[in-house]
Amino acid sequence: MISKKHTCALLISTSLVLVPRLAAACAVCFSGRSDEARVAFLATTVLLTGLPLLMIGSVVWWLIRRAREVRGDHPPVSPAID
């Protein structure tokens, strides 16, 4: 059973979604007003999202290829460094 107190808190927090400027819910959305700033926010978001995935993905892909080389399933693509 939801108490009146919880219902009230839920209504207030939900209504704040309708007035995001008042709630200052997203600093990123309102601080970049010019087009240049918007592009910068977008580019840096893409960079910070994509870079770790790209780096970790590259290492995993290289390790899989190297494992195949060691097993002899694949022709050597990199010098041995053991």
Next chain:
Amino acid sequence: MTPRSAAMLRVISDPRPRPILPNAVLGTLIFVIAEMMMFAGLISALSIVKAGAVGWPPPGQPRLPVEATAFNTAVLLTSGVLLFVANRDYARDRKLARSPLFWAIGLGAFFVVFQGYEWVLLIRQGLTLASSNHGSFFYLIVGMHALHAIAGLTVLASAGFKLSKGLLKPSTFAATQVFWYFVVGLWPVLYYLVYL
């Protein structure tokens, strides 16, 4: 059975598979990935502040030495190429790797010293950490790279010392190269974003 032949038999009959990647190289790769994310964060912050600024560099602040740093960038890139040559020579004959490795260390050291000299000139001209956002980002980003370059030079010097004594392991040399290529490869990106 003598202890020597027993040891040889243990090596021959070792059922463990050959490692895919030496621990030193894997550890360095993970460290480099973490450091790349730190620099990505700094670059992102710089990009957003630059985009929001009225003019960049801010009026009244000294201009950065673009041409001199371009020369210094070429020096650092040459150091990376020489390390690559050292690795190639190391695979053929370890003694051949000494000369390009020491040249790579020398050029890397020149890069750091030249950067320090530029900093002294810029501080005299009034660009400090507190003078503007431009100064703060410049010293933070370039300074972090310089710290990495000094760390890279230290491990390169250690590798050079071990090489001269005939004690350098291939895995240690490979890990050293991974770190130095990171330092060398990152710099042109920073030069483009900070200086140009």
